Amino acid sequence: xxxxxxxxxxxxxxxxxxxxxxxxxxxxxxxxxxxxxxxxxxxxxxxxxxxxxxxxxxxxxxxxxxxxxxxxxxxxxxxxxxxxxxxxxxxxxxxxxxxxxxxxxxxxxxxxxxxxxxxxxxxxxxxxxxxxxxxxxxxxxxxxxxxxxxxxxxxxxxxxxxxxxxxxxxxxxx
Amino acid sequence: xxxxxxxxxxxxxxxxxxxxxxxxxxxxxxxxxxxxxxxxxxxxxxxxxxxxxxxxxxxxxxxxxxxxxxxxxxxxxxxxxxxxxxxxxxxxxxxxxxxxxxxxxxxxxxxxxxxxxxxxxxxxxxxxxxxxxxxxxxxxxxxxxxxxxxxxxxxxxxxxxxxxxxxxxxxxxxxxxxxxxxxxxxxxxxxxxxxxxxxxxxxxxxxxxxxxxxxxxxxxxxxxxxxxxxxxxxxxxxxxxxxxxxxxxxxxxxxxxxxxxxxxxxx
Numbered sequence: 345x346x347x348x349x350x351x352x353x354x355x356x357x358x359x360x361x362x363x364x365x366x367x368x369x370x371x372x373x374x375x376x377x378x379x380x381x382x383x384x385x386x387x388x389x390x391x392x393x394x395x396x397x398x399x400x401x402x403x404x405x406x407x408x409x410x411x412x413x414x415x416x417x418x419x420x421x422x423x424x425x426x427x428x429x430x431x432x433x434x435x436x437x438x439x440x441x442x443x444x445x446x447x448x449x450x451x452x453x454x455x456x457x458x459x460x461x462x463x464x465x466x467x468x469x470x471x472x473x474x475x476x477x478x479x480x481x482x483x484x485x486x487x488x489x490x491x492x493x494x495x496x497x498x499x500x501x502x503x504x505x506x507x508x509x510x511x512x513x514x515x516x517x518x
Numbered sequence: 519x520x521x522x523x524x525x526x527x528x529x530x531x532x533x534x535x536x537x538x539x540x541x542x543x544x545x546x547x548x549x550x551x552x553x554x555x556x557x558x559x560x561x562x563x564x565x566x567x568x569x570x571x572x573x574x575x576x577x578x579x580x581x582x583x584x585x586x587x588x589x590x591x592x593x594x595x596x597x598x599x600x601x602x603x604x605x606x607x608x609x610x611x612x613x614x615x616x617x618x619x620x621x622x623x624x625x626x627x628x629x630x631x632x633x634x635x636x637x638x639x640x641x642x643x644x645x646x647x648x649x650x651x652x653x654x655x656x657x658x659x660x661x662x663x664x665x666x667x668x669x670x671x672x673x674x675x676x677x678x679x680x681x682x683x684x685x686x687x688x689x690x691x692x693x694x695x696x697x698x699x700x701x702x703x704x705x706x707x708x709x710x711x712x713x714x715x716x717x718x719x720x721x722x723x724x725x726x727x728x729x730x731x732x733x734x735x736x737x738x739x740x741x742x743x744x745x746x747x748x749x750x751x752x753x754x755x756x757x758x759x760x761x762x763x764x765x766x767x768x769x770x771x772x773x774x775x776x777x778x779x780x781x782x783x784x785x
Contacts, residue, residue: 347569357580364687365723368726371710372691372723373713373717373718
């Protein structure tokens with residue numbers, strides 16, 4: 345085989361390899377959605393971030409508008425501080441609230457933004473004031489059991505010490 | 519003379535000899551690698567030699583890589599669907615197929631096939647060159663056999679391996695698509711959408727490519743070393759070829775564990 349034809353075949357091989365890499369990047373991994381334009385950073389504080397991870401999507405009305413860029417713990421308030429990169433095209437009112445939600449029953453957690461009605465918009469570096477923590481199943485079950493126990497003691501009509509305690513706790517929770 | 523103290527000393531000496539042997543082998547490998555890397559620039563200047571080796575290593579491995587990739591993709595599609603449908607998550611088949619291929623199976627299976635298909639031929643070729651004293655003849659003519667014979671093959675293997683692994687993964691995903699969408703009847707939109715939302719370009723595809731480069735380096739190096747250090751007899755060449763497959767495969771599996779632990783275990 346001549347040198348020319350070998351070079352042609354190797355060229356074909358290399359092109360095929362590049363084509364496979366491009367296919368993996370674009371069709372399998374959707375590079376296009378990551379090469380978004382400029383972003384700005386917002387932060388939000390949560391009592392509990394649950395299973396939120398860095399790179400998790402930030403969604404508003406179900407549309408992905410950004411990604412979580414960093415998660416850390418504030419050692420003074422012991423709250424989770426979540427930083428997110430939001431696409432410059434999307435601006436949100438200053439009284440927007442942030443919730444940690446779960447995609448489906450077993451899905452990953454993401455951050456949901458619910459816009460408020462303020463005239464001013466959140467600027468780069470601003471913090472989202474209103475936040476709702478992730479739902480932790482154990483806490484939920486604990487609350488449920490507690491309210492059940494409170495109901496049970498109310499039905500008996502007994503003014504025992506325990507029912508008084510549970511009422512206090514119930515008020516606190518509210 | 520066969521007293522207890524001498525026996526203990528003998529054993530200590532045996533341990534010492536083994537340790538020295540390991541160190542010596544390590545040294546020879548390092549020496550070989552450095553000499554090889556030194557002769558890479560010389561080989562790059564004679565680029566047609568490299569092109570010929572990419573042809574011999576890459577193009578000739580295409581058929582087995584594509585066929586294996588397709589088969590692995592088919593099986594992943596069938597087995598993945600069987601497991602996922604138990605949890606009512608059959609729509610995630612695309613994600614399962616793509617992640618398994620891009621992160622693990624693509625680089626590892628390609629490297630194992632590469633060791634069997636290209637590594638053995640490299641070892642046998644160089645071993646026979648040595649047995650036929652062609653390498654010695656080159657040295658007699660003041661031609662460095664490392665620059666002329668080894669380095670082009672080294673670069674060829676290094677270039678061919680990532681492309682082969684990427685092809686394996688791409689063809690495997692298409693195989694999974696054929697089985698999942700064509701045979702089982704999963705929604706094609708969900709197949710691709712789940713895959714695209716779960717596969718990260720840098721974390722998954724990028725790390726997969728890094729893996730395949732490392733495996734390519736390991737496999738080609740082992741094949742060249744075994745060929746170059748072979749005993750110049752027919753049995754020697756046979757043993758060296760066997761060793762190439764065994765050592766390359768074990769090296770790939772061990773490296774894969776280390777790389778996976780380093781790349782994917784971060785929180």
